[in-house]
Amino acid sequence: MASANSWTLEITSPVAAPRLFRAAVMDWHTLAPKLASDVVASAHPVDGEGGVGSVRQFNFTSAMPLGFMKERLEFLDADKCECKSTLIEGGGIGVAIETATSHIKVEPAAGGGSLVKVDSTYKLLPGVEVKDEIAKAKESVTAIFKAAEAYLLANPDAYN
Numbered sequence: 001m002a003s004a005n006s007w008t009l010e011i012t013s014p015v016a017a018p019r020l021f022r023a024a025v026m027d028w029h030t031l032a033p034k035l036a037s038d039v040v041a042s043a044h045p046v047d048g049e050g051g052v053g054s055v056r057q058f059n060f061t062s063a064m065p066l067g068f069m070k071e072r073l074e075f076l077d078a079d080k081c082e083c084k085s086t087l088i089e090g091g092g093i094g095v096a097i098e099t100a101t102s103h104i105k106v107e108p109a110a111g112g113g114s115l116v117k118v119d120s121t122y123k124l125l126p127g128v129e130v131k132d133e134i135a136k137a138k139e140s141v142t143a144i145f146k147a148a149e150a151y152l153l154a155n156p157d158a159y160n
Contacts, residue, residue, distance in 0.1 A: 004099075006121040007134050011145050015152045017114035019159045021081035021106040024116075024148035027159070029056045035147040039063050039140075052076050055088065066091055074101070081106040081114075098123040116145050 013020055023031060029043035041059045048054025052073055059068045069091030075084040087093055087100040100122040109115045118141055124130065152158055 004121055004123045005130070006119060007138065008120075009116075009118040009138050009141055011116040011118075011142055012109065012113065013116065013145065013149045014111070014113040015149050016112055017081045017106040017108045019152055020114050020116070020145065020148060021078075021104075022159045023152055024145045025081075025083060025104055025106070026050065026078070028144065028148070029058065031148060031151065032058065032144075035151055036143070037061075039143075046070060048073070057090075069093075075103075094125075096125060096128045098125050 029045065032040040032043050039061055041061045043056065043058040046055040046057050050073075052075060054073045055070055057068055057070045060066060067090065069087060070089040071085045071091075072088050073083060073085050075082075077083070082103075082105040084101060084103045087097070087102075091097070091100070093100070100120065103119040103121075105117045107115045107117065120137065
């Protein structure tokens with residue numbers, strides 16, 4: 001059995017932590033098809049109302065190597081802008097990845113902005129090697145937060 005691996009990422013933003021967390025994390029299934037339509041064809045809740053245990057699915061365009069992914073929310077503290085989710089289907093599960101979880105925390109930063117901290121832990125299936133997937137994952141996460149940031153800067157009344 002393969003051992004667990006992880007990567008971390010920090011992203012700075014001029015957008016306040018609560019707004020960025022709500023847009024880029026909690027409501028990303030609504031915004032993604034609008035803001036990242038080149039990558040996300042559609043997205044929707046599968047089960048639950050957005051709290052712990054809720055599942056949502058993202059369906060990708062042909063720009064992505066995988067057709068879809070489903071994630072389950074394992075932990076949520078909306079007041080602290082923090083959550084943890086587990087990839088449960090698609091997204092390489094059963095093909096290259098045995099398990100994958102992401103812990104996201106959006107903290108207030110100086111000047112009213114925020115600092116996004118992402119810690120992703122995964123276990124590869126036996127015989128699978130990581131090539132440039134970590135760099136691609138970091139690029140994808142950064143793109144999500146920067147797309148939400150751009151939207152929020154252009155729409156100052158959104159997610160207040």
